[in-house]
Amino acid sequence: xxxxxxxxxxxxxxxxxxxxxxxxxxxxxxxxxxxxxxxxxxxxxxxxxxxxxxxxxxxxxxxxxxxxxxxxxxxxxxxxxxxxxxxxxxxxxxxxxxxxxxxxxxxxxxxxxxxxxxxxxxxxxxxxxxxxxxxxxxxxxxxxxxxxxxxxxxxxxxxxxxxxxxxxxxxxxxxxxxxxxxxxxxxxxxxxxxxxxxxxxxxxxxxxxxxxxxxxxxxxxxxxxxxxxxxxxxxxxxxxxxxxxxxxxxxxxxxxxxxxxxxxxxxxxxxxxxxxxxxxxxxxxxxxxxxxxxxxxxxxxxxxxxxxxxxxxxxxxxxxxxxxxxx
Ligand code: PBG
Ligand code: ZN
Numbered sequence: 156x157x158x159x160x161x162x163x164x165x166x167x168x169x170x171x172x173x174x175x176x177x178x179x180x181x182x183x184x185x186x187x188x189x190x191x192x193x194x195x196x197x198x199x200x201x202x203x204x205x206x207x208x209x210x211x212x213x214x215x216x217x218x219x220x221x222x223x224x225x226x227x228x229x230x231x232x233x234x235x236x237x238x239x240x241x242x243x244x245x246x247x248x249x250x251x252x253x254x255x256x257x258x259x260x261x262x263x264x265x266x267x268x269x270x271x272x273x274x275x276x277x278x279x280x281x282x283x284x285x286x287x288x289x290x291x292x293x294x295x296x297x298x299x300x301x302x303x304x305x306x307x308x309x310x311x312x313x314x315x316x317x318x319x320x321x322x323x324x325x326x327x328x329x330x331x332x333x334x335x336x337x338x339x340x341x342x343x344x345x346x347x348x349x350x351x352x353x354x355x356x357x358x359x360x361x362x363x364x365x366x367x368x369x370x371x372x373x374x375x376x377x378x379x380x381x382x383x384x385x386x387x388x389x390x391x392x393x394x395x396x397x398x399x400x401x402x403x404x405x406x407x408x409x410x411x412x413x414x415x416x417x418x419x420x421x422x423x424x425x426x427x428x429x430x431x432x433x434x435x436x437x438x439x440x441x442x443x444x445x446x447x448x449x450x451x452x453x454x455x456x457x458x459x460x461x462x463x464x465x466x467x468x469x470x471x472x473x474x475x476x477x478x479x480x481x482x
Contacts, residue, residue: 178462180454182226182480186270186427187473190365191215191256192235203361204432205439207471209235212252212259219260219267225477229268231321231469232256233366236278241286243278247307251278254315261316270348271317273309273333274324275301282363282370284324284378294373298326305329306336313342321404323350325378331398346401348427352388352414355379358407358433365432388414389421396422405465407431409456412463419464428465430457435471450479 165175190209192199197211210218215232222230234252236245245251257269276284283294285301301324309320310333320337322329330349337345355376363369380387392403403422405415406429419426438456442449453472460468470476 178458180458180461180476180480182477183228184457184461184466184468185227185473185476186229186231186467186469187222187227188231188233188469188471189215189218189256190233190235191252193237193252201361201365203364203436204471205436205443206475207365207432207435209365212256215256216259216263219264222474223264223267225474226481227473227477229270229319230260231270231272232260232317233272234277235367239278239280241280243275243285243304243308246275246278247304247311249311249314251311253317254311257312257315257317261318268318269316270319270321271309271312271315273305273312273320273322275304275308276324276368276370277366281372282368283373284375285326292372293377294370294375295377296324296326298328301326302328302332306332309333310336310340310342313337313340313345317345319346319348319402321348321350323353325350325353325375325380328398330395330400334399347399348402348404349395349400350406350429351392351395351400351403352411352418353379353404353406354382354411356382356407356410356431356433358410358431360433361436362432382410385414385417389417392418392422396424400424402427402467404429404469407434408460408465408468409434412459415460415463415465425466426464427467427469428460428463430460430468430470430472432471438472450475454479 192209194211198214199209201207232253236252274284283296285296402425404427408428408430415428441447
């Protein structure tokens with residue numbers, strides 16, 4: 156008899172397919188990014204990211220309620236400050252925009268997990284992720300002096316109510332520096348979600364419109380990772396684990412599925428994947444042109460991140476995905 160094995164037997168009905176499905180996406184897996192701006196009643200759509208808005212704190216609170224009601228467990232906050240300067244004051248000031256947003260959200264929706272992205276690029280006048288040597292036009296951020304600002308930033312975010320601190324600047328020693336600073340300030344139980352393997356990627360383009368954080372000169376290649384490297388991701392991960400990271404992130408996601416897989420195999424920590432702005436914008440553009448079925452493409456992609464090993468997915472599709480999952 157030919158053939159004995161007919162794998163199609165298990166695909167004959169949707170009930171059977173459900174029974175043997177290995178990976179199932181749930182709303183628990185999703186984290187929704189939000190961009191906070193100063194002002195009142197502001198909701199300004201980001202040109203390159205249809206459906207994504209810069210929101211004033213009052214609107215962030217409304218959005219947080221909606222996210223919570225959809226069953227999404229957490230948000231990650233980014234901020235666009237009133238003023239930018241060489242010391243990234245807006246990042247670490249107790250009245251900074253992310254601090255205000257975090258406090259307001261925790262007050263209105265206490266059970267929603269608030270993650271604070273900890274970096275300086277939205278707050279520096281030149282758009283780099285830390286201090287530069289005077290006259291440097293290449294963007295070689297000074298590592299150790301920058302850590303001092305990042306420590307202050309992390310502590311003030313925790314003080315404002317952030318439940319999780321997410322260091323994203325790719326500075327050496329970042330995790331250990333903020334772990335010690337958080338502990339000394341009494342935030343022993345505030346976990347660190349480290350952007351451990353973050354690549355220098357063209358996929359961040361639309362985010363930089365949203366966060367107004369495009370470097371004025373140079374690029375981020377002296378601190379973010381080279382796209383050709385996967386073993387180096389394992390080195391970054393090992394260092395962050397040793398420094399006290401509680402969760403690890405790979406970013407971007409789509410072009411780095413192999414890295415997600417390797418990180419999952421190499422550690423026993425929860426792994427997050429950041430489905431970044433450029434990945435979102437490409438799907439939205441194709442969907443708006445009627446070239447792809449948005450729901451099916453999004454659900455397939457998010458499920459695949461999970462299949463590749465991510466426990467959590469940071470995605471601008473989170474609200475849509477939650478609605479589709481809840482339907
Ligand atoms: C800040 C930061 C960036 C993103 C998250 N945190 C951008 C960058 O490194 O320029 C990108 C997110 C996205 O593209 O959706 N360091
Ligand atoms: Zn940055």
